[in-house]
Amino acid sequence: MKDFQFHKLHKKIGKMLEKFATLFAGEKISILHLMMESHRAVNALLIWTTILFHYHIVSGQAPSACARLNTAQVRQVISQSIQKAQAALQAQKTLNEYLLRIGFDEPVNTSPTQPKTYHQHYAAFQHLNSEAAVQVDSGFMVNHATTEMSIALQMSLVELAMCPQVVSIWHELIGAVCIRRQETCDPSEKYRRIDGACNNLANPLWGRSNRPHRRLLPAMYMDGVSMPKQVGVSGEPLPSARHVSNVVHKQDPCCPLAERDLSLYVMQWGQMLDHDLTDTAIEKGAEGGNIMCCNISQELLSQRSACFPIQIPANDERFSNPCMNFVRSVAGHDDMCGFGPRNQLNQASSYLDASFLYGHNDEDAREIRAYERGLLRMTEQELFPPGAVDETQCQTDRPGHYCMKSGDFRIHVMPGLTALQVLFLREHNRIAKILGQLNPKWCDEDIYQETRKIVVGVIQHITYKHWLPYILGPEFAMKTGLTPKPEGYNTVYDMNTDATISNVFGVAPFRFGHTLLQNTVLFMKDSGMHIRNELAFNRPGMIFSDQAKGCAYVGYGLAIHPASKADGLIVSSVRDNLFLDHNGQSFDLISLNIQRSRDHAVPGYNAWRKYCKLPCAFHFGTGPGGLVDHSPENVRKLHSVYRHPDDIDIFPGGISETPLPGGVIGPLFGCIVGQQFLNLKKGDRFYYENAFPNTGFTEAQLNSVKKMTLGKLLCLHFHLPHIQVDPFRMPHAMNPPTPCGMFPDLEFSLWKA
Ligand code: HEM
Numbered sequence: 001m002k003d004f005q006f007h008k009l010h011k012k013i014g015k016m017l018e019k020f021a022t023l024f025a026g027e028k029i030s031i032l033h034l035m036m037e038s039h040r041a042v043n044a045l046l047i048w049t050t051i052l053f054h055y056h057i058v059s060g061q062a063p064s065a066c067a068r069l070n071t072a073q074v075r076q077v078i079s080q081s082i083q084k085a086q087a088a089l090q091a092q093k094t095l096n097e098y099l100l101r102i103g104f105d106e107p108v109n110t111s112p113t114q115p116k117t118y119h120q121h122y123a124a125f126q127h128l129n130s131e132a133a134v135q136v137d138s139g140f141m142v143n144h145a146t147t148e149m150s151i152a153l154q155m156s157l158v159e160l161a162m163c164p165q166v167v168s169i170w171h172e173l174i175g176a177v178c179i180r181r182q183e184t185c186d187p188s189e190k191y192r193r194i195d196g197a198c199n200n201l202a203n204p205l206w207g208r209s210n211r212p213h214r215r216l217l218p219a220m221y222m223d224g225v226s227m228p229k230q231v232g233v234s235g236e237p238l239p240s241a242r243h244v245s246n247v248v249h250k251q252d253p254c255c256p257l258a259e260r261d262l263s264l265y266v267m268q269w270g271q272m273l274d275h276d277l278t279d280t281a282i283e284k285g286a287e288g289g290n291i292m293c294c295n296i297s298q299e300l301l302s303q304r305s306a307c308f309p310i311q312i313p314a315n316d317e318r319f320s321n322p323c324m325n326f327v328r329s330v331a332g333h334d335d336m337c338g339f340g341p342r343n344q345l346n347q348a349s350s351y352l353d354a355s356f357l358y359g360h361n362d363e364d365a366r367e368i369r370a371y372e373r374g375l376l377r378m379t380e381q382e383l384f385p386p387g388a389v390d391e392t393q394c395q396t397d398r399p400g401h402y403c404m405k406s407g408d409f410r411i412h413v414m415p416g417l418t419a420l421q422v423l424f425l426r427e428h429n430r431i432a433k434i435l436g437q438l439n440p441k442w443c444d445e446d447i448y449q450e451t452r453k454i455v456v457g458v459i460q461h462i463t464y465k466h467w468l469p470y471i472l473g474p475e476f477a478m479k480t481g482l483t484p485k486p487e488g489y490n491t492v493y494d495m496n497t498d499a500t501i502s503n504v505f506g507v508a509p510f511r512f513g514h515t516l517l518q519n520t521v522l523f524m525k526d527s528g529m530h531i532r533n534e535l536a537f538n539r540p541g542m543i544f545s546d547q548a549k550g551c552a553y554v555g556y557g558l559a560i561h562p563a564s565k566a567d568g569l570i571v572s573s574v575r576d577n578l579f580l581d582h583n584g585q586s587f588d589l590i591s592l593n594i595q596r597s598r599d600h601a602v603p604g605y606n607a608w609r610k611y612c613k614l615p616c617a618f619h620f621g622t623g624p625g626g627l628v629d630h631s632p633e634n635v636r637k638l639h640s641v642y643r644h645p646d647d648i649d650i651f652p653g654g655i656s657e658t659p660l661p662g663g664v665i666g667p668l669f670g671c672i673v674g675q676q677f678l679n680l681k682k683g684d685r686f687y688y689e690n691a692f693p694n695t696g697f698t699e700a701q702l703n704s705v706k707k708m709t710l711g712k713l714l715c716l717h718f719h720l721p722h723i724q725v726d727p728f729r730m731p732h733a734m735n736p737p738t739p740c741g742m743f744p745d746l747e748f749s750l751w752k753a
Pocket residue numbers: 125267268269270271274278279280281413414505506507510511512513514517574589592593596
């Protein structure tokens with residue numbers, strides 16, 4: 001194949017091709033290698049789109065197909081495609097309403113007395129904020145109309161994108177069903193916006209909530225547009241996600257090994273960050289009910305476009321039903337409502353901005369604030385109050401217990417997460433009170449914003465300085481440019497860096513925390529007791545217990561409970577019993593992870609290795625050309641489920657790599673997680689180390705923020721007499737329990753105006 005010759009092309013088309021070339025760069029090699037490596041028949045549909053694409057790129061010609069289209073015909077096709085999309089959306093809604101009415105789909109359950117089913121426990125993960133709820137419809141129509149247009153004109157998306165008349169008529173007509181996003185910014189604004197908009201002044205939408213994820217590699221949809229990935233390179237179906245989970249991720253029930261000396265805070269901080277960065281919207285049924293994809297006829301299944309159920313192998317040790325429910329992530333649309341392959345919608349603000357606490361959008365942020373002296377709403381027991389509507393659908397079992405309203409709806413998934421979120425609620429209000437006393441003339445807004453800026457700074461500092469080195473290994477973290485300076489400013493802002501969370505980051509690499517989980521919550525009342533996760537999922541009871549001292553018992557327990565070994569094996573409480581309900585029904589979290597990456601059509605393990613410039617595997621060995629970052633045992637497991645190394649899904653392939661020295665993830669996840677955190681640092685104008693006079697800290701304030709530690713926060717808010725110096729590690733001689741008075745606090749006088 002010749003090299004691309006952009007200079008010969010018309011300038012405009014050249015630019016477009018350049019963009020596509022970057023997008024497909026990884027794939028080009030993958031196709032070549034696939035052809036050399038695999039002597040089997042190759043899935044025709046997948047390859048067809050890609051080969052067509054390469055042909056046009058390499059030949060450098062606008063497709064002749066484009067020339068044969070006349071404007072009237074294009075207009076008619078696009079108009080009809082949009083009409084068909086509207087009809088399809090209506091048909092889905094009617095079907096959903098019918099299935100809810102006949103009792104097939106499960107309704108929302110916010111009753112405090114009626115126990116929740118496992119689907120209802122999962123509801124917080126399917127929550128849609130009001131802006132996202134509107135986009136569900138427009139995203140569906142854009143996606144459906146794209147498919148219809150591609151079929152009607154018998155052209156691939158790449159070909160269509162090269163036809164100026166198609167692009168312009170599409171944009172003219174799609175405006176009727178899809179609202180383009182836009183934002184105007186005031187460059188003099190002192191504080192970051194709640195939704196992340198206007199962080200990048202040249203690209204105000206970068207990192208904003210309710211936008212699609214970034215694609216680092218193009219999606220691999222079966223039809224090029226929307227259909228989930230289901231076959232491997234041989235054209236044979238991929239192994240069932242549950243089968244992979246059983247073979248690759250099953251942990252010996254006797255003894256999940258401890259991870260060196262890391263405590264469960266490494267896991268818990270990770271989940272808190274995840275809920276700051278990603279909240280992928282998942283489809284819901286009529287009236288917010290749960291879509292059911294199992295125990296239905298093949299015909300009905302084919303009509304439910306949200307369904308992508310997981311097949312359970314016949315001999316499964318846990319599940320007797322041959323089907324596990326799986327509902328697809330919502331199709332988002334890009335800012336301009338353009339046509340293109342399906343992409344998923346992130347309801348979270350991408351920036352590391354404590355949005356799990358303050359809210360990812362203005363509507364939630366308003367409900368969380370007290371609008372009095374900068375405070376957040378907090379009960380006498382120093383917990384979050386309930387929201388106007390219970391959208392977390394947590395399960396309560398005592399009068400007086402309720403579901404708390406925080407910035408993120410998933411707050412109750414585990415008590416440890418609830419405790420950590422409550423810790424930052426208390427920290428916000430502690431700082432706000434002190435700042436308010438120091439600056440009596442400051443109004444509510446001043447105190448709220450300045451406090452929020454400090455809380456975000458502290459979280460960014462602990463994340464980059466203390467937490468990331470345990471994840472990536474200290475050397476890799478340093479080499480990637482993630483380690484903050486010990487003192488003083490470190491202005492790293494680069495306005496060309498887009499911090500928007502990538503699609504792949506959320507579907508696999510940042511789910512690494514699932515391998516660190518233990519089977520129990522350590523409730524440190526008196527000498528402590530272990531409570532099985534199954535009794536804790538989505539239930540705030542432990543937090544409320546003992547006049548809400550339970551929050552501290554859970555919070556302290558995390559510091560003295562070792563994390564599970566980062567070996568890719570997953571405890572049974574989430575692999576077999578996720579959201580276990582009173583009927584004994586549950587999910588497998590790992591099956592959901594694997595199926596989610598296929599739903600998003602994220603390329604497989606090998607494609608990402610190539611993306612990260614790591615060697616790819618051509619065979620199932622551990623030597624050169626094989627899976628060089630895996631143990632022989634893990635290679636054996638992968639080989640027993642996958643036909644070809646190119647078929648390995650990214651979660652199983654990545655999580656089973658041997659961790660980087662001193663870290664908990666291997667080279668592949670290290671590359672993707674490291675790159676994302678670098679973008680979150682360089683692409684965030686409000687990053688705490690930046691020396692920007694209007695928006696940054698003074699140097700003295702910054703140095704004070706840099707003295708804050710997780711230990712100090714635990715002392716302050718869980719009312720402890722002492723804690724080990726570094727609570728991300730277990731206490732021992734080198735990390736001794738230390739009186740709380742020894743941990744430095746913020747120097748508040750530096751904030752006196
Ligand atoms: C404490 C126990 C945990 C439970 C019960 C849990 C449960 C879940 C569930 C049910 C999902 C949605 C699965 C799907 O349908 O795709 C999910 C997604 C996810 N989890 Fe976990 N998780 C836990 C801990 C963690 C930890 C420790 C991390 C990271 C360090 C993490 C990172 C993620 C990420 C990144 C997603 C994708 C989120 C999104 O895109 O919206 N989780 N988790």
